[in-house]
Amino acid sequence: MNWSFGRNSNGSSFAHGRGRFVLPARIVEIEPGFVVGANLDVGGRSVRRISTRQLEPQTLNPTPHGTNIANGDHFHRAVQGVSDAIGKGTGRLGLLLPDAAVRVAILTFETLDAESKEADELVRWRIKEILPYPAEEANLSCQVLWKDPGSVGVMAVAARASLLAEYAGALGLGNREPDLILPSTLALLPLLSEREGDGQMLVHVCGGWVTTVVASGPRVLSWRNKELSGAAPDDFMLEVSAEVARVFASTQDHLQVAVNKVFLCVRPAVSPVQTEELSRVISKEVTCLAPGPGRGSNLSEAEAAVFGAVGAPIAGLMENCG
Numbered sequence: 306m307n308w309s310f311g312r313n314s315n316g317s318s319f320a321h322g323r324g325r326f327v328l329p330a331r332i333v334e335i336e337p338g339f340v341v342g343a344n345l346d347v348g349g350r351s352v353r354r355i356s357t358r359q360l361e362p363q364t365l366n367p368t369p370h371g372t373n374i375a376n377g378d379h380f381h382r383a384v385q386g387v388s389d390a391i392g393k394g395t396g397r398l399g400l401l402l403p404d405a406a407v408r409v410a411i412l413t414f415e416t417l418d419a420e421s422k423e424a425d426e427l428v429r430w431r432i433k434e435i436l437p438y439p440a441e442e443a444n445l446s447c448q449v450l451w452k453d454p455g456s457v458g459v460m461a462v463a464a465r466a467s468l469l470a471e472y473a474g475a476l477g478l479g480n481r482e483p484d485l486i487l488p489s490t491l492a493l494l495p496l497l498s499e500r501e502g503d504g505q506m507l508v509h510v511c512g513g514w515v516t517t518v519v520a521s522g523p524r525v526l527s528w529r530n531k532e533l534s535g536a537a538p539d540d541f542m543l544e545v546s547a548e549v550a551r552v553f554a555s556t557q558d559h560l561q562v563a564v565n566k567v568f569l570c571v572r573p574a575v576s577p578v579q580t581e582e583l584s585r586v587i588s589k590e591v592t593c594l595a596p597g598p599g600r601g602s603n604l605s606e607a608e609a610a611v612f613g614a615v616g617a618p619i620a621g622l623m624e625n626c627g
Contacts, residue, residue: 328623341356400487411460440463499522533545568591
């Protein structure tokens with residue numbers, strides 16, 4: 306999927322089909338609990354170096370409309386530590402943002418000419434209902450998910466321009482923008498099967514939020530992001546299970562899609578017992594998403610542990626590039 310906030314060279318925010326992007330040489334992901342950075346072997350689609358730093362509570366408070374970075378000094382030290390460990394480099398840079406900092410909508414239209422000037426305006430008008438700021442302040446990226454007679458599906462991702470500037474500034478980029486910017490869950494989607502007819506649900510739990518995505522083959526049908534109540538680690542999977550069960554029921558009732566596969570990505574990871582609880586609540590087998598074999602084969606033992614614990618979105622980017 307060809308995703309980056311802002312407009313393409315033709316002036317449109319649309320990408321088409323399953324367009325491939327150029328894999329950045331470095332990836333930085335920012336989440337409320339940690340910063341992780343990776344230096345990639347672009348040709349070999351593998352990780353050369355990876356490092357992470359924990360963030361103190363309340364350092365980062367992701368929101369789509371206000372200031373996100375509350376403790377700038379601590380944040381800068383964490384980013385600098387990661388950068389020093391993986392090497393700064395001069396190649397393309399990718400940035401993964403917390404899901405809670407952006408807004409995502411799956412929109413359907415009877416007809417839509419993505420090449421027209423009116424397409425951006427129409428999508429912006431439709432998505433304004435879920436934006437907590439004026440729609441004209443949004444940087445918009447759109448992906449045409451399907452185009453059937455009488456039905457066009459579009460995924461629209463919006464981030465406030467001032468928020469993107471805040472993150473770019475905090476990373477020390479000045480006026481330079483990252484070459485690729487995605488919400489972290491979107492980077493996980495390439496790890497799912499695209500086989501037609503496969504009803505799937507992705508459950509991503511990170512930084513006090515849970516994101517659920519329902520897909521049927523290559524088509525993303527729904528996206529929902531919910532803040533968790535801050536329950537103790539031993540109990541929060543009960544809240545996640547309740548949210549997943551709610552989405553599961555809604556998918557069957559309103560989308561009429563039979564979800565046969567459920568994939569779970571929790572960072573940091575939870576115990577197998579908690580995963581079994583989710584499986585029991587929805588009466589489905591739950592598969593934990595993790596980076597595939599070979600992507601981190603050249604890493605040290607310590608780095609491989611980091612990649613396995615928090616690197617699934619980075620693995621997703623490597624799966625989807627071209």
